[in-house]
Amino acid sequence: MKIVVKIGGSILDQDPRPIAQDVKALIERGEKLVLVHGGAKMVTEIAEKMGKEQRFVTSVSGFRSRYTDKETAEIYTMVIGGLLNKQIVAALFREGISGVGLSGIDGKIFKAERKEKIKIKEGGKVLIVDGDYTGRVVEVNAQLVNSLVEAGYVPIIGSVAIGEKGEFLNIDGDRAAASLAGAIKSDVIIFLTDVAGVLEEGKVLRNLSAEEAEKLIERIEGGMRRKVFAALEALRAGVGKAIIASGLRPQPITEALREEECTVIKQ
Numbered sequence: 001m002k003i004v005v006k007i008g009g010s011i012l013d014q015d016p017r018p019i020a021q022d023v024k025a026l027i028e029r030g031e032k033l034v035l036v037h038g039g040a041k042m043v044t045e046i047a048e049k050m051g052k053e054q055r056f057v058t059s060v061s062g063f064r065s066r067y068t069d070k071e072t073a074e075i076y077t078m079v080i081g082g083l084l085n086k087q088i089v090a091a092l093f094r095e096g097i098s099g100v101g102l103s104g105i106d107g108k109i110f111k112a113e114r115k116e117k118i119k120i121k122e123g124g125k126v127l128i129v130d131g132d133y134t135g136r137v138v139e140v141n142a143q144l145v146n147s148l149v150e151a152g153y154v155p156i157i158g159s160v161a162i163g164e165k166g167e168f169l170n171i172d173g174d175r176a177a178a179s180l181a182g183a184i185k186s187d188v189i190i191f192l193t194d195v196a197g198v199l200e201e202g203k204v205l206r207n208l209s210a211e212e213a214e215k216l217i218e219r220i221e222g223g224m225r226r227k228v229f230a231a232l233e234a235l236r237a238g239v240g241k242a243i244i245a246s247g248l249r250p251q252p253i254t255e256a257l258r259e260e261e262c263t264v265i266k267q
C-alpha cells in the first residue's frame with residue numbers, strides 16, 4: 001500500500017522517534033511511505049531571530065495566513081528545505097531507514113502558480129496586497145517521488161515550491177501533500193497533527209463522507225479547516241481515504257491506519 005503522511009509543523013518540535021520507529025515498522029511490513037512536512041512555527045521562530053518581523057493576514061475566504069515577502073520565502077526555503085527536513089532524515093537514519101530529504105523545489109516536485117496579489121480582509125475592508133510569494137501547486141513530479149520509493153528510499157518532502165520564474169514559494173503543506181498523494185496514486189493520506197482529529201464539542205468525529213466533510217468546513221476554523229479542505233482535494237484526486245489523526249501517540253501512523261480515535265473521510 002502507498003501511504004502519504006503529512007507531518008504537521010505543530011508536532012515537529014516533539015521527539016521524532018515514535019514517528020521514525022513507526023515508519024520503520026511499516027516499511028518492514030512492505031508498505032510504501034512518502035512523508036511531507038510543513039514547519040511554519042519554526043519559520044516564525046527563525047525569522048524573529050533574524051529580526052524579520054512576520055505579518056499575518058486574513059484572506060477574503062476566511063483563511064488566516066502569513067504575508068510572505070521575498071525574504072520570508074527565502075527563510076521558508078532555509079528552514080523547511082533545510083534544517084527541519086534534515087532533522088527528519090536524521091531521525092529515520094537512527095532507525096536504519098534511508099530517508100531522502102528534498103524540498104518541493106528540488107526536481108520541481110511542487111511546481112506552483114504564484115498568487116502575487118492577495119485579497120485580504122482588514123477591519124471590515126477588502127484590500128489588495130502585492131509582493132506576496134505564496135503559491136498554489138499546479139504540477140507534481142510524481143515520477144521522481146515514485147522512483148525513490150521504488151528504489152527503497154523514504155522521500156521526505158518539505159512543503160515549499162518553485163514558481164514559473166524559478167521563485168521560491170510558500171505553499172499550504174496540507175494541500176501540497178494532497179496533490180502529491182493524488183499524483184502518485186496513493187491509497188491513503190494521513191494528516192498527523194496535534195489533535196486527535198476533527199473535533200466537535202470536544203469529541204472526535206470518527207467517520208465522515210466527503211459530503212458531510214464539505215458541510216462541516218463552514219463550522220470549523222483555523223488549521224483544521226485547511227486540513228479538511230485538503231482531505232477533500234485528495235479524495236477528488238483519487239486517493240481512497242483521508243485520515244486526520246494525532247501525531248503525538250506511540251505509533252501514530254499504524255494507529256491512524258487502524259482508524260483508532262481519529263477522523264476518517266471517504267468518498
Ligand SMILES: Nc1ncnc2c1ncn2[C@@H]1O[C@H](COP(=O)(O)OP(=O)(O)OP(=O)(O)O)[C@@H](O)[C@H]1O
Pocket residue numbers: 007008009010011038039040041173174192193194195197198199200220221222223224225227
Ligand atoms: N474543529 C476543530 N477540530 C480540531 N482542531 C481544530 C478545530 N478547529 C480548529 N482547530 C485547530 O486546528 C489545529 C490543527 O491545525 P494546524 O494547522 O495548527 O496544525 P498542523 O497542520 O499540524 O501544523 P502546520 O500547519 O504548522 O503544518 C488544532 O491544533 C486546533 O487548534
Ligand SMILES: [Mg+2]
Pocket residue numbers: 008174223224226
Ligand atoms: Mg496546518
